[in-house]
Amino acid sequence: MIYQGKAIRVQALGDGNAELTFDLQGESINKLSSAVILELEEAVKALQAQSDIQGLMISSAKDVFIVGADITEFHGIFGKDEDYLVEMNLKVHQLFNTIEDLPYPTVTAINGLALGGGCEMLLTTDFRVMAEGAKIGLPETKLGIIPGWGGCVRLPRLIGADNAIEWIAGGTENKAAAALKVGAVDAVVAPALLREAALDLLAEARAGKINWEAKRAEKKAPLRLNPVESMMVFETAKGFVAGKAGPHYPAPVEAIKAIQKGATAGREKAQEIEAKIFAKMAKTDVCFNLVGLFLSDQLIKKKASAYEKQVSAVKKAAVLGAGIMGGGVAYQSASKGTPIMMKDINEAALQLGLKEASKLLGKQVERKKITPAQMAEALGRIRPTLSYGDFADVELTVEAVVENPKIKAAVLAELEDKVAEDAIITSNTSTISITSLAENLKRPENFCGMHFFNPVHRMPLVEVIRGEKSSEKAIAATVTYAKQMGKTPIVVNDCPGFLVNRVLFPYFGGFIGLVEHGADFQKVDKVMEKFGWPMGPAYLLDVVGLDTAVHANDVMAEGFPDRMKRDEKTVLNIMYEAGRLGQKNATGFYKYEEDRKGKPKKVADESTYGLIEPLIKDKRELTDEQIIARMMVPLCLETVRCLEDGIVETAAEADMALIYGIGFPPFRGGALRYIDAMGVDAFVQLADSLADLGPLYHVTDKLREMAAQGKRFYA
Numbered sequence: 041m042i043y044q045g046k047a048i049r050v051q052a053l054g055d056g057n058a059e060l061t062f063d064l065q066g067e068s069i070n071k072l073s074s075a076v077i078l079e080l081e082e083a084v085k086a087l088q089a090q091s092d093i094q095g096l097m098i099s100s101a102k103d104v105f106i107v108g109a110d111i112t113e114f115h116g117i118f119g120k121d122e123d124y125l126v127e128m129n130l131k132v133h134q135l136f137n138t139i140e141d142l143p144y145p146t147v148t149a150i151n152g153l154a155l156g157g158g159c160e161m162l163l164t165t166d167f168r169v170m171a172e173g174a175k176i177g178l179p180e181t182k183l184g185i186i187p188g189w190g191g192c193v194r195l196p197r198l199i200g201a202d203n204a205i206e207w208i209a210g211g212t213e214n215k216a217a218a219a220l221k222v223g224a225v226d227a228v229v230a231p232a233l234l235r236e237a238a239l240d241l242l243a244e245a246r247a248g249k250i251n252w253e254a255k256r257a258e259k260k261a262p263l264r265l266n267p268v269e270s271m272m273v274f275e276t277a278k279g280f281v282a283g284k285a286g287p288h289y290p291a292p293v294e295a296i297k298a299i300q301k302g303a304t305a306g307r308e309k310a311q312e313i314e315a316k317i318f319a320k321m322a323k324t325d326v327c328f329n330l331v332g333l334f335l336s337d338q339l340i341k342k343k344a345s346a347y348e349k350q351v352s353a354v355k356k357a358a359v360l361g362a363g364i365m366g367g368g369v370a371y372q373s374a375s376k377g378t379p380i381m382m383k384d385i386n387e388a389a390l391q392l393g394l395k396e397a398s399k400l401l402g403k404q405v406e407r408k409k410i411t412p413a414q415m416a417e418a419l420g421r422i423r424p425t426l427s428y429g430d431f432a433d434v435e436l437t438v439e440a441v442v443e444n445p446k447i448k449a450a451v452l453a454e455l456e457d458k459v460a461e462d463a464i465i466t467s468n469t470s471t472i473s474i475t476s477l478a479e480n481l482k483r484p485e486n487f488c489g490m491h492f493f494n495p496v497h498r499m500p501l502v503e504v505i506r507g508e509k510s511s512e513k514a515i516a517a518t519v520t521y522a523k524q525m526g527k528t529p530i531v532v533n534d535c536p537g538f539l540v541n542r543v544l545f546p547y548f549g550g551f552i553g554l555v556e557h558g559a560d561f562q563k564v565d566k567v568m569e570k571f572g573w574p575m576g577p578a579y580l581l582d583v584v585g586l587d588t589a590v591h592a593n594d595v596m597a598e599g600f601p602d603r604m605k606r607d608e609k610t611v612l613n614i615m616y617e618a619g620r621l622g623q624k625n626a627t628g629f630y631k632y633e634e635d636r637k638g639k640p641k642k643v644a645d646e647s648t649y650g651l652i653e654p655l656i657k658d659k660r661e662l663t664d665e666q667i668i669a670r671m672m673v674p675l676c677l678e679t680v681r682c683l684e685d686g687i688v689e690t691a692a693e694a695d696m697a698l699i700y701g702i703g704f705p706p707f708r709g710g711a712l713r714y715i716d717a718m719g720v721d722a723f724v725q726l727a728d729s730l731a732d733l734g735p736l737y738h739v740t741d742k743l744r745e746m747a748a749q750g751k752r753f754y755a
């Protein structure tokens with residue numbers, strides 16, 4: 041043994057070759073934490089001390105190669121100053137350069153995932169052999185940084201600037217065939233042949249059949265691009281990528297700048313350029329928030345997997361109602377592999393539900409995501425029915441009939457008699473209390489909420505709602521089924537609006553107030569979209585439907601009369617009473633026309649101003665900042681109340697639910713991270729300055745205490 045550490049071992053293979061193996065003790069994966077990098081330094085020194093080595097293979101003893109740097113360390117490290125970060129990366133560059141410069145041929149055997157720092161590690165060797173099914177990529181820009189351990193330098197030299205830009209700016213995970221096609225790897229083999237193939241390549245290089253020194257020199261040399269080519273590649277890419285990423289995500293364009301500036305420089309100079317841009321990006325709020333999201337997502341996955349361990353997978357599901365939501369649930373379940381009965385009382389609704397499912401599957405076939413045979417298989421998993429005939433072995437049912445408490449109560453009671461005693465029943469209600477719906481059931485412990493968002497196939501969140509009597513088994517089964525459907529379940533406790541709608545309606549309350557102070561709804565939309573929301577509040581209300589919004593708003597007002605009840609009519613009532621339901625009848629705040637693809641396209645409707653006019657109490661001149669504050673403060677405060685009331689367990693889950701459920705701008709990290717970023721004290725002062733606007737803007741005692749004590753939501 042040449043070296044043995046806790047994550048790395050190096051051994052002589054007896055034929056002049058050595059093997060450096062990543063095998064992190066106590067973990068199922070390899071990652072490059074600071075401790076592992078220190079070990080790598082020692083391992084390389086130990087290798088250098090051996091005089092008889094003639095070839096090196098780098099490999100992994102896990103099911104993956106290396107998943108990347110250790111993201112749990114990022115917040116701590118990125119908190120240091122820029123100079124520190126530059127120095128830190130230059131040290132890793134030195135280490136990777138030492139590996140790249142070893143005086144004999146080197147090869148990496150890539151299995152499973154090789155991402156981020158793991159991918160940068162394998163770029164140091166002369167050759168790469170990849171197992172079928174493995175994936176490599178540099179997803180750093182998704183965390184608001186750029187590859188910092190040589191990815192921006194080595195990848196373009198290996199696969200060309202255009203391909204490298206696509207990989208790095210897109211943050212894609214690339215399959216073996218795609219990697220081979222662009223020359224990122226030298227061979228792709230069956231997993232069982234990986235070691236043998238890598239060692240064969242090494243043998244050929246050692247025997248002089250492949251000129252490894254020339255290959256290495258080429259990988260280290262600057263790119264040969266003339267000014268016109270350079271202009272074509274980089275400037276075009278920057279324009280395209282900037283447009284796609286939008287103004288709030290600077291990392292993809294900064295990565296292209298790092299590639300461009302380093303392209304014609306020597307290796308070390310290019311690495312310095314990369315280190316500086318990396319450090320600059322690591323210090324941004326966007327990076328801080330995106331890393332935070334990653335960590336929160338890990339927490340949610342961990343919680344879901346603890347539930348999944350308590351129950352077995354749902355083998356047969358059912359959905360009641362084949363409408364917008366029921367049809368979506370059936371499609372999602374079937375396309376992810378769980379057979380589902382779809383029951384309605386109306387044959388035409390069943391046909392519509394099936395048509396929608398086959399349209400969505402057809403699109404996947406068009407995009408080559410699935411084959412026609414897989415589409416047929418998925419469709420075969422949906423069993424439309426008008427009766428409860430085959431419900432005896434259904435393990436979990438999602439009730440998605442019309443939003444009417446009496447109808448729902450009757451349907452749920454009827455269903456309970458048709459399914460097995462231990463079957464789980466859930467409701468997709470958006471407003472009705474889960475505890476009250478359970479009152480009519482004989483087995484309320486088997487019942488909970490399963491709140492999907494529209495459109496089901498696109499929205500990642502499922503709120504799993506715990507009623508007073510819901511058992512942990514019911515919650516565990518529902519979380520498990522949501523995971524089977526490829527969704528992100530977040531468990532919350534019962535209250536009007538649950539978590540997401542309870543937080544969304546105070547935001548609409550902010551909008552209602554702005555309209556009453558004469559703000560132009562189109563301007564409010566523009567300001568909030570610039571802030572980062574996928575759509576402004578007026579547009580969002582049109583998409584939700586004004587009828588649905590009025591109904592939900594009434595439920596919220598009844599539940600929280602102190603801050604959500606209004607005695608007079610609001611803009612929501614006025615629009616609804618004027619028959620403006622939003623997108624569903626092509627007229628709301630905006631008008632909707634069909635675009636060329638048959639999708640609703642929003643156009644301005646001047647007549648809306650006439651409808652709103654009588655509501656305006658006093659016209660105020662409002663800046664963009666004031667509009668943002670008046671929209672965001674009620675939303676943030678309601679999120680705080682949900683956390684204080686125990687509706688949601690952690691700040692991380694609250695923030696992720698808003699991001700996954702209503703498209704809260706991800707780069708802002710969620711409502712509670714938004715407060716943290718402003719400073720709790722500054723946020724309280726801002727809310728206090730708006731206190732005259734009403735109770736939606738009133739700070740809770742606990743938040744005031746947090747501000748006084750200098751506390752934050754996230755450590």
Ligand code: NAD
Pocket residue numbers: 360361362363364365366383384385386389439440441442443444447451468469470471491492493494584
């Ligand atoms: P929808 O009107 O599109 O569909 C309801 C379907 O239920 C209809 O096909 C109807 O025929 C059927 N139905 C009525 N009574 C039935 C019965 N006794 N048995 C079986 N089927 C019956 O409504 P939707 O928008 O899909 O909403 C369904 C539920 O989902 C509601 O509770 C709603 O609040 C909730 N929800 C809706 C949205 C949304 O954006 N549409 C989002 C989240 C949750």
